[in-house]
Amino acid sequence: MSGEVRRDAHGVPHLRAPSVAALFALQGRVAAHDRAWQLEIERLRSVGRTAELLGPAGVAWDAFARRAQLDLLARRAFDVLDAETRAALTAYAGGVETGLREAACPELRALGPAPGRWHPWTPLGIFAVQHVLFGSFPSALFHARARRVLGPEADLFRTEGLAGGSNAFVLAGSRTRSGLPLIAGDPHRLLEDPGVYAQVRLQCIGPGDPFDAVGLTFPGVPGVQHFGHAGEVAWGVTNAMAAYQQAHEVSLRRRGEEVLVEGEPARVEHQRVTVRGATPVSIEVLDTARGPVVLGDSGRGAGVVLDSPAYLLGDLGFAALLPLLRSRRVDDVAQALRAWVEPVNNWLIADTAGDVRHLVAGRMPRRDSEGGIVGWVEPLPNREPGPDGVLVTANDRATPAFDVLTDDFAPPFRARRLGELLGPDRLLDAADAAAALADVTSASSRVLLDLVPADLRPPLTEGWDGAIDDSPGAAWYAALREEVVERLCAAPALAPLREPSPYGPIVEPWSHLPVRVAVSLHVILSAERPFGLDAAQLVAEAARAVRDGEHPPWPQRHRFHPLHALEQFGLPHEPRTPSTPLSGDTDTVRCTAWLPGSEVCVRASAARWVWDLADRDAGGWVVPLGAAGDPASPHAHDQHATWAAGGVLPLRTAWEDLRPDTLEHP
Incomplete structure (x- = not known):
């Protein structure tokens, strides 16, 4: 094995290798050992082949994924990348396939092997799966219907x-006990089993551009994307709530062999969805100059065309992955994010030189009166701390300058509460930051x-x-x-x-x-x-x-309920996680969203992190459940109690204090 794997007390992998390609191959192999089922079901989602494994329950998603052309987008986005990033993604996919041959997976033992294989562009497809419904277009459909x-x-x-939920804030060095900046936050997403984020440490020790970064990654995607601490610089995000996607409700009509979208011929491809234990299903994949028809078909007479920067550009922003890892200063991160496409995010960034910044990154379209993309909003909003030395972003309208993004932000309650908790009357440290994120x-x-x-x-x-x-x-x-x-x-x-x-x-x-x-x-x-x-x-x-x-009591009727993929597809699944009582609510900083008519919580913080620029090990992180996806692992649920209580676990990066892992276990 080219490289070395060690783990901390909670099974979080720390990886070291002499080159980027070797490091990404190792990351893919370890991800397969830790999250085999998750990697495979997300791969199948990306290519619209879940029904081959799950039967009729997968047809609706597969039809959507194919109509949204997620796999084609991933291939196009891979082709525009630089050679080094393509090689790194190729190494990662190869590492995943090696790991899948070695790893135990209860779900695949029960269902059989997942059809298909990993390609170098598969990580881009998984990233697209995570974000195609993350933007504004599903909500826009409801609002259009409500207006009618x-x-x-x-x-x-x-x-x-x-609805929002993500929080992030940065304290300038003038506001911390150490005299250097500190960043903290918690992304709010659907609770999943296993979790949507995985903790990892990536250390490249070869010549050229060595780096050493800890952070959170989507299982199936290399590097660390939205949240990372590279030693001299650290960053984290919240959703900027930007309307970078647009949904166009259109008429669909068949004319002979043609399908007309708003009277104009569409490009038509007929695809067959193979369904385990049932008859295959034929679907129309329709493409227009504006974007794919993602919902509806000619038989219904109506549909929805989705246009977004990623589809227009054929780019998912992966050119930012390696520059982010190699960043040393705030300006390096800002330069890396020039390649970011979507989602359009708020980025909080700080470095050991004391530089602190909040910037919005991504491709935000300028649209004409009919909603067509005619250019890009430049520059996007950015700001630095005021006299109080604090920047807070909680999906809110931070300043009037953010109006270029949307007219529909999250309510200001969480941002205001964090402002109160981080008030200017005292110096703060990582423990204070974690306590602010726990507020209910x-x-x-x-x-x-x-x-x-x-x-x-x-x-x-x-x-x-x-x-x-x-x-x-x-x-x-x-x-x-x-x-x-x-x-x-x-x-x-x-x-x-x-x-x-x-x-x-x-x-x-x-x-x-x-x-x-x-x-x-x-x-x-x-x-x-x-x-x-x-x-x-x-x-x-x-x-x-x-x-x-x-x-x-509220926590007794507001319980943690992560969704296993089988449950998301409406298939029987015996819950294997604790039904933990949860404090907090939709509008509190510790955002554990309320689902009316239900006694479960299915949206909350998908991670919690504190990055200290004075001492990385003084910070902390935690995810719901744990690092491992196999419920038989001692690390499947060993972070859960800390997460549910609103805490974080300590970061430990001293190599000699970590446990070696040869990856030879089943």
Whole structure:
């Protein structure tokens, strides 16, 4: 084996090799040992072949993936890369295949081997899978539908009302005990089993451009992308909420052998989806000058064309991977990110020279009156700390300059709360940063509580500070909010929006009315007569209904529930993870999103990290569950208790303190 693998006490891999190609090959091999099932199911998603393994349950996704041309995009994006990056990706794919031959995988033992093989462009396809539904287009479809139903009142679902959850902040050296900057954050995503992020340390010790970076990676993708600490410089991201994607609802009509999209002939390819245990399914793959038809077909008469920078450019931004790892200063990271395409992200960056910056990176289109891309927004917003030495980004509208990105940011509650917690009255360290990320105080609760008549507020709410925890006040507030959301959803004006999405199950989660009402509740209740209802009267009636009831503690009815891929496809799967009670809420810093009508939490922090520029080992990181995907591994769940409590685990990078791993175990 060209290189060396060691692991810390929680099984996190630390990799060392003499060249980039050898290091990426080793990273691929280790990823296969740790996450074999995850790598293979994500590969199948990227090429639209899940039905070959899973049967009819995979057809809807496979049709979407093929119509979205994820594999073709990955191939095009690979072809435009420089030779060194192509060689590194080729080495990674080869390492994965080696590891898959060696690794144990309970799911594939039960289902059989996954069809197909790894190609050098497969990591780009997996990256595309992670982000094709991450942007704004699924929400845009709901908003367009809401506007058809409600007219201008649909804006109650939009203004500062998108669901967010990611946090990141940077403290300048003037605000830290060490005198050097510190960055911390937590990305908010769907909770998955295994988790969507994997911790890794990558050390290239060969001649030329050596580097030593710790960070988080998507299993199946080499390097570290969104979150990394390369010793002298560190970075982390939040979603900038930018409208870089655009969905165009179009008419589809067949004319002989042609399919007309808005009256213009489309490029048509008929593909066959092989289905395990069932008859193959034929689908139309339609392409237009603007982008692929990702939803709908000519038989339905309507569809959705998706245009985005990645499709227009044939580029997924992987030219940034190696320059990020080799960065030494903030300017190096900024230069690397000139190659970034999408998602358009907020990047917080700091270095040991004391430079601190918040910049937006990615390709943000300028569009004409019909929504077509006519150029790029340049420059994108950037800023430096003010006198308080703090920069915070929490999917919010940081300054008016960010209006070039979208008109629909996340509410400002988390960003404001972090500003309070990081106030200018003291010097902070990594422990303080981690504690800020653990905060569960709700600010948006005041919007609802201020509408409750005084005589309907039970005594148990007196003195409640808004913490969404196991307190009686939090339990009563949660019951009240659920009652209010249910009553709002029953409004006659919203009846059409209670129906499933006309575009099927792929985008249905973004059309679920109770979730849309819940995340926009602070906006809806600020209107005098939302959807024809009297807001004050509705809240009073809801408060009367729940005033004297018995309400279990919030964490007992708000439980950790990561989704295994089989469950995501609607297939039977016995949960193998602890159903842990969770404090926090959709709008708290420790964002554990509420799913109305359910007692599970399926969206929360997919990782938590603290990067200290004075001493990397003074920082910390944690993921839900653990480093290993096999439930039989001692590292499958050994980080979970720390994550659920809002903490981080210490970073340990001293090579002599790590356990050697020969990768010879099954």
